[in-house]
């Protein structure tokens with residue numbers, strides 16, 4: 001059994017280890033975003049830490065106003081944090097100049113928004129919508145047109161809407177439009193796709209089909225996918241769901257498939273509380289309510305766990 005001295009030694013040794021997030025595709029370190037509107041400050045992100053591995057398909061959930069869209073806009077390169085550090089695929093999101101930001105948005109990230117109309121240009125066909133980002137990225141050269149249109153057809157087929165190739169968005173259902181939007185987001189082979197409530201305007205069956213297209217992109221192309229969602233079906237079908245509360249990551253659910261001795265597969269979900277870089281931990285509200293925990297708790301370091309007790313007056 002390890003002694004407390006051993007544990008302390010281990011903790012000290014860790015201080016000299018690799019930097020936080022060194023092997024993550026997305027790394028947010030104590031991210032802060034403060035908005036000022038009419039002289040009033042809103043702290044949308046209050047020291048948020050998040051790491052996302054290359055090739056992950058994960059969901060972000062949280063109450064309205066908890067900071068999910070603010071985070072996604074920062075990761076999309078559309079907004080800049082007030083403080084902290086954030087990087088995606090080696091790009092430092094606080095230090096990019098205008099040219100780097102444009103290149104980042106064209107080549108590193110793809111987005112899918114909730115409003116179907118925001119994702120596609122109405123006067124272009126689905127295939128033309130997919131070709132557009134490739135043209136804008138401007139690699140061009142001989143045979144580019146044929147190459148672009150072949151890639152557009154391939155991507156539309158992959159997400160299951162090859163039949164909509166020559167249709168305008170107005171001639172497609174909401175689900176078909178969102179799937180075409182995924183093909184548009186994939187056009188320049190981004191490292192990551194960010195999606196803000198992509199199934200929010202769809203019924204549940206259509207939402208499932210759209211989510212299946214994200215999964216296909218993730219599995220077939222290895223694209224990392226981060227989806228902000230209120231949709232329980234989506235949140236429950238990914239390996240990792242991170243919950244944001246009051247501008248910080250609060251907890252996460254990790255799911256893995258287990259096979260029993262009869263070969264029967266089942267998904268086991270475990271919920272973890274996040275410990276941030278400053279050592280802060282948010283206790284779930286139902287736990288603090290159940291034990292009437294208010295301003296402080298008693299802590300005790302044991303060999304393999306930390307005891308947390310409500311602060312009761314001494315008898």
Ligand SMILES: Nc1ncnc2c1ncn2[C@@H]1O[C@H](COP(=O)(O)OP(=O)(O)OP(=O)(O)O)[C@@H](O)[C@H]1O
Pocket residue numbers: 035036037042043044062063064065066067068069070071
């Ligand atoms: N441009 C802005 N100016 C001022 N305040 C803002 C701005 N954008 C967001 N906020 C505020 O920041 C906080 C976080 O907002 P955000 O949109 O990130 O939350 P959310 O978790 O995405 O919510 P929802 O699920 O409703 O979309 C909210 O209090 C919001 O009012």
